[in-house]
Amino acid sequence: TSTAATAAILLPSGVFAQGKDQIKIGLIGCGGRGTGAAIDAADADPGVVLWSMGDVFTDKMQSSTGTLKERLKDRFQVTADRTHLGFDAFEKVIKSGVDVVVLCTPPAFRPAHLKAAIDAGKHVFMEKPVAVDGPGIRSVIESANAAKAKGLAIVAGTQRRHDVAYREA
Numbered sequence: 001t002s003t004a005a006t007a008a009i010l011l012p013s014g015v016f017a018q019g020k021d022q023i024k025i026g027l028i029g030c031g032g033r034g035t036g037a038a039i040d041a042a043d044a045d046p047g048v049v050l051w052s053m054g055d056v057f058t059d060k061m062q063s064s065t066g067t068l069k070e071r072l073k074d075r076f077q078v079t080a081d082r083t084h085l086g087f088d089a090f091e092k093v094i095k096s097g098v099d100v101v102v103l104c105t106p107p108a109f110r111p112a113h114l115k116a117a118i119d120a121g122k123h124v125f126m127e128k129p130v131a132v133d134g135p136g137i138r139s140v141i142e143s144a145n146a147a148k149a150k151g152l153a154i155v156a157g158t159q160r161r162h163d164v165a166y167r168e169a
Contacts, residue, residue, distance in 0.1 A: 024051035026098030028090045030064035034104030049075045052082040052096035054089030094120045107132050111139035118143045127157040
């Protein structure tokens with residue numbers, strides 16, 4: 001749901017304003033949450049395509065790729081040259097021509113990945129928590145200030161914020 005909110009936030013902020021009829025998503029972190037976030041993003045708008053993927057682990061990439069090809073069909077536009085493995089995969093996804101970067105790696109990596117995406121001029125959806133320690137939080141705050149100055153959107157996932165039972169409790 002929060003990934004779907006990303007599309008709603010990014011649409012008025014200019015991703016489509018430059019005459020584009022699609023939003024290219026780059027997924028960093030291809031585990032269960034990353035796979036789900038890619039599906040959520042695609043469900044948010046028919047113009048969303050998955051363009052690039054990156055992960056450290058081959059098995060996560062293979063599993064996610066299989067699921068996403070089946071689910072997204074022609075909106076799965078990840079090619080072999082836009083499939084990246086290793087600790088530098090996030091850099092390659094960011095440089096692959098995406099409009100929005102979806103960060104679903106373990107949270108200790110998110111501040112560095114966020115900084116790289118904002119430095120590259122990309123909109124970002126990131127899962128929560130956005131960081132796990134003081135230096136990470138300060139880095140996220142710096143990246144948020146840089147994003148604001150560049151007119152970029154950062155959206156963080158929220159778990160159960162809209163769940164009726166949790167709200168009632």
